[in-house]
Amino acid sequence: MPENTFDHSLPYKARGRRDFLTTMAALAAPVLITGSLGAAPVRAAGRGDRAAEANRAADTNGADMTIQQVIDALLADIPGAPFPNTVDTIKAGDPHQPVKGIVTTMFATQAVIAKTIALGANFIIAHEPTYYNHLDETAWLGNDPVFKAKERILKEHGICVWRFHDGIHAHKPDSVRMGVLQALGWDKYYDANDPAMLTLPGMPLKEVISHLKERLGIEHLKYIGDEGQVCSKIVVSPGAAGGKGQIGQIERYQPDLFICGELNEWETSEYVRDARYIGGKIALVVLGHSVSEEPGLEWLVPVLNQKIPGVKVTHVVTGDAFSWA
């Protein structure tokens, strides 16, 4: 029933599923023009001097900025950043070169790199690792041809890759979460006191699944639950928070539905299976990791447009790696 309680005006509705590539400048909504990374759509977050200083970059021509200055401008909005221990490091290239164009994405895949080259951009902001492990360690890869080919093409084209993971999640509010909620039209249900928990007008799980697939451009997903079960209390946990984190949220909020990006199959899914067996009404949806966080990176585009005027910023959808049979 409550299909019409959602705002269908958002960009995700119309886009293609696999290979969407768009310049999002046109989508920079008034809610984003403070330049504060992701704060405005919900409420104005306090920003300190670092943020104010970084935002003054907006008065200059972004084309005069280095990639490092772009990074600093983003980090200026993150409480506690730069972090002493973080995976948000330069994965390839020289951050002290002038920024020529920016791509935001989930993974700096070979396909994303090819599009970056075609766009004439030299800076990829990727949410996830470049070299197939969380810490982007490369010693273990040795002369692996897949690793070497990526390293080589990035070097040949002078492309800098920076990971923006810990920082974007540490923003208040978590900008990945807000990007996802906005894409779903669910940001109106957001409560800063309980960021993960939404209380929506109840609707059957089947409708929730259709909505998730349509709005997030997902072809297939996995779930546990009855399609007819009414879901009102919904926890949204993009990415892969790990079993203890995911189960901890289920314990805390007792939701009708827990939505995550990825899980370990000996953790959260087994917990939910047991919970349902003893009468619990919880359902579980697993979106897929990349597609579960993609809107958070897309959401950076208008932020960057405001901070770095004169530099083209493009979100390139990484997309799900899988086919389903």
Add this chain to the structure above:
Amino acid sequence: MPENTFDHSLPYKARGRRDFLTTMAALAAPVLITGSLGAAPVRAAGRGDRAAEANRAADTNGADMTIQQVIDALLADIPGAPFPNTVDTIKAGDPHQPVKGIVTTMFATQAVIAKTIALGANFIIAHEPTYYNHLDETAWLGNDPVFKAKERILKEHGICVWRFHDGIHAHKPDSVRMGVLQALGWDKYYDANDPAMLTLPGMPLKEVISHLKERLGIEHLKYIGDEGQVCSKIVVSPGAAGGKGQIGQIERYQPDLFICGELNEWETSEYVRDARYIGGKIALVVLGHSVSEEPGLEWLVPVLNQKIPGVKVTHVVTGDAFSWA
């Protein structure tokens, strides 16, 4: 074409998908009657004195044995067992009680426990954790109602749960692997010098996928690759070996197809996506963790029948937790 190169006489072919429950005694093939856990179907592995001693248990009535003696009889075949550091511990119940009946399974889910009770058995051998984390730590669960309900029902019915994970994999050959290969009719391609790597008559990925689904009772799976791509060199890696292990096998064997149970979506699948983009012909199939190892636990049944005569041994299929939309 090579569909008929596989032996279709195996038990997995005919069984139902989700809720299969069978006593496998009738399936104890001659190849298994040495009682050595999983060694015989491929080649006779050397067994030491511990194995010989434990196998003498077969001369006694299994109904006089304690659960701990059953465990010891299984461990007698495992090189180096019992291990000082292992997850193969008692998760619930008293192992010093007489064994009344044995259930083998992937997870001691609430559903599996209910079937165990219905069977009058008091010993569950589960390959994976009972309490939703690899180490089966429970302090973090506190009074979680799902945890407490499982703890309670196991206690009320005097059921002992033991994990058999590190041990069954450490057997020579890995008995999970051999159970899976036998279920697939691929054990004839097994090479003890390269246990993970099989060289089969080439067949299109689409046919491999159909074969995997049929033989392993899988309704849906995820893959990366072209359906028409011919697969001959295939690495089979049940379970979730982790990105470095999985990618290491791909580097070593350069297979046409890598088959795993589960992966992290920022690791192996991204490696394969990049490998294919630069021209690599590798394909990837993700079976699902539980269904990828289930035959290994089913394979224990005839082994136990030989070691523990007079005690009913039943494989209860845990099955995939997910529905797919």
